[in-house]
Amino acid sequence: MHELSIASYLLDSVEDQARQLGAQRVLAINLVAGERAGIVDEALQFSFDLLTAETLAEGARINVRRTFMCFHCAPCDCEYSPKVGDFNCPNCGAVGQLTADGTELLIESIEIET
Amino acid sequence: MSVQHVKIVKNVLAGNDQAAERNRARFTAAGILALNVIAAPGAGKTSLIVKTMAALGDRARVGVIEGDIAGSIDTEKVLAAGAWDAVQINTGGNCHLEAGMVQRALDDLNLDRLDIVFIENVGNLVCPTHWALGEQIKLCLPSTAEGHDKPIKYPEIFAVCDVIVLNKIDLIELVDFDRDFFYKAVRALNPRAPIFEISCRTGAGLAAWAGWLVDRHLEIEAAARRLNQLSPHIV
Numbered sequence: 001m002h003e004l005s006i007a008s009y010l011l012d013s014v015e016d017q018a019r020q021l022g023a024q025r026v027l028a029i030n031l032v033a034g035e036r037a038g039i040v041d042e043a044l045q046f047s048f049d050l051l052t053a054e055t056l057a058e059g060a061r062i063n064v065r066r067t068f069m070c071f072h073c074a075p076c077d078c079e080y081s082p083k084v085g086d087f088n089c090p091n092c093g094a095v096g097q098l099t100a101d102g103t104e105l106l107i108e109s110i111e112i113e114t
Numbered sequence: 115m116s117v118q119h120v121k122i123v124k125n126v127l128a129g130n131d132q133a134a135e136r137n138r139a140r141f142t143a144a145g146i147l148a149l150n151v152i153a154a155p156g157a158g159k160t161s162l163i164v165k166t167m168a169a170l171g172d173r174a175r176v177g178v179i180e181g182d183i184a185g186s187i188d189t190e191k192v193l194a195a196g197a198w199d200a201v202q203i204n205t206g207g208n209c210h211l212e213a214g215m216v217q218r219a220l221d222d223l224n225l226d227r228l229d230i231v232f233i234e235n236v237g238n239l240v241c242p243t244h245w246a247l248g249e250q251i252k253l254c255l256p257s258t259a260e261g262h263d264k265p266i267k268y269p270e271i272f273a274v275c276d277v278i279v280l281n282k283i284d285l286i287e288l289v290d291f292d293r294d295f296f297y298k299a300v301r302a303l304n305p306r307a308p309i310f311e312i313s314c315r316t317g318a319g320l321a322a323w324a325g326w327l328v329d330r331h332l333e334i335e336a337a338a339r340r341l342n343q344l345s346p347h348i349v
Contacts, residue, residue, distance in 0.1 A: 002210055002241035010126050017122055027117065031126070036270050038240055069269070071302065085266055087302040095302045098273055105126045105244075111119050 003040060006105070007047035011057055014110060018056045023112035026057040030109045034067045034102035067104055071096035130245055133213035137220060137248020144225040145338035146177075147331040148233060150211075150247050152271055153255035154264075155237030158281040160188045161314040162255060163232045164195040169317075169324035174229040174331055179203060179219045181211040181236050188234065199224045210241035213248055229331050239268040250276075250334060254307075257282040258291040265299035273303040277310070279323060284313040 010029070018026050033039045041064045052058045070079050073089035073096045080090055089096050125131065141148040153159050167176045178192045178200040189202040201219045203211060216233060223231070233249060235242040254275035256264045259282050265272040272278070278300065286293070300309065308326065312319035 006126060009129055013124055021120060087299055095298055097305060098303050107122050107124045107126060109119055109121045111117060113115055113117055
């Protein structure tokens, strides 16, 4: 439920960039949101739409590219996505180590009308 | 009129992270150890603060920033229990604290008198995880009564925290808490964070926990002395 706060930071950043670029309107925002960032896409778009009335970003579509949580198994030297309810290596059962994947929350690009 | 696709690559929460860095610099310059206490409702956040103050005794002066959706009941509790200073933040429905809220609270907190500040976040294991407040230590406080699968259900807080305090250890037999399952899941997410098993009710484990905190505070004090020698005018 933190999407409203995130939408507010997102709008500040996007408006700032759009103004610098001399945009008339922001059509779309391309986000990278890792699984670990805990974003519900629909809730983010809904919150964003609440905030953008009469701004450059009114009506802008948020496209989300998802990245995923990943573990590394040292004995097998492999990377794996965890199964539901189990973080251990699916091959050998060892306790893996979490990698940094899936933590991003980045604006990758914006589509603007100039 | 033309449509352009412009590459940006910017962290969405950069604004919060910058405010958190400013808070952290203030804490460190004042020689204060700040902890961001993150837990589910009912895990024992306020009890941990109250019992830790008693275990610390005169080794550290404690201040508290209380984050709640509404009310000031926890602020009154920690002040009655001997906190040197406490400030209430009411988030008005927001599910987590943000760095800007803590920045405003710091203006009302008497930093000169304090050694350790607990920032008690809103009871929630999801949202607070993603917002840095300026703490040097992110504290994750699960309790046995919530079940041994907490790290599986809420992995992110266990992955990013600096220390884990497992409360209600006196209930471990009653609630069928599988210690081995819990430790295995935590260690997959976070191989380094120390884990303290405590009971706020019986006092078990609190002495070791308080001793660890005193050591961390001494490290911050040493860092503050180095900083102040480098640039005495900042104080």
